[in-house]
Amino acid sequence: MKRSAHSHCKHGPHEHKRASLPKLTAKLRRKSRRITGPRQAILEILRRHPHPLSIREIFAELPKGDCDLATIYRSMHLLEGMKMVKRFDLGDGVARFELLAEGADGHHHHLVCVRCSRVIEINECFTRELEEKIAARNGFKAITHKLEFFGICPECQ
Amino acid sequence: MKRSAHSHCKHGPHEHKRASLPKLTAKLRRKSRRITGPRQAILEILRRHPHPLSIREIFAELPKGDCDLATIYRSMHLLEGMKMVKRFDLGDGVARFELLAEGADGHHHHLVCVRCSRVIEINECFTRELEEKIAARNGFKAITHKLEFFGICPECQ
DNA sequence: TGGCTATTGCAAATGATTTGCAATTAGTCC
């Protein structure tokens, strides 16, 4: 299943909090990580696309041969570890990433068209209190959840 | 991330409706699919493990060399298409399957320990009406969702 | 029982992701 980046480009719900590139790189420096060309390029791409992007999509956005695929994979791990991006799993076997706003945990969900792969962000999360209940009932701690919706979008019906 | 089959063996919430092997194979015959050794063996294993099983776990349960990995993959596709099993995605890159009770759609969720990979089934689904709302608001049809919970189980805390 | 076709095993292909390693470079110190 292929899922391309057509998610329409009305900006996502997190746009308003989008940090500038210097702010982002500053965060890198604070953690004594180096500010390299590839990393800046990747952050810039993520900044410009407030939607879940796959590694391959990021790679495609990058000026030809500007950076290796492996480097993107490594960068995403780094950024994820630093809580600068959030990883999403939209059900095909491909990881996608979104830039996180400063301080926010980026928790939200998506509605994905199973035909054209358009992605719509869903801001509300209704599952918080459910988590509590389920955690308590089963004695689990540190509960999180993953929730994504799938369906057929208006244009594909 | 490895996730093994230790989900404790108090049977899952769907045990009571577990169909017998003859009933299952009858369903195959009805759809003019052949009742082969591998398929029977796989169904029997799924019957005995009312928990999400990966292809590899099924393979491991199988008498040595009784059947090829590719055959299990193909069988799971077949059974999924016939709505005899349901595929789950627990967040590591590995598909898992559960036998579906006759007539039931098998919709339920899981609570997965991120340390030991124990899996607990969650029967209730609270997201049904949410689906409606989200579908209506975005003009989507045929909405479904995937929801899984993650946390640290009592024994791993 | 025979024959036709679905199904299997095996090996090779695919696709996403990871990793080893030597070459390169950002950040630091003088």
Added chain:
DNA sequence: GGACTAATTGCAAATCATTTGCAATAGCCA
């Protein structure tokens, strides 16, 4: 600015889950 050191990169090869081509095999029906 130049040297130094550790972090980072590119490249190629390795993994891992899953899929597929193809010839051999085995269900099922007459």
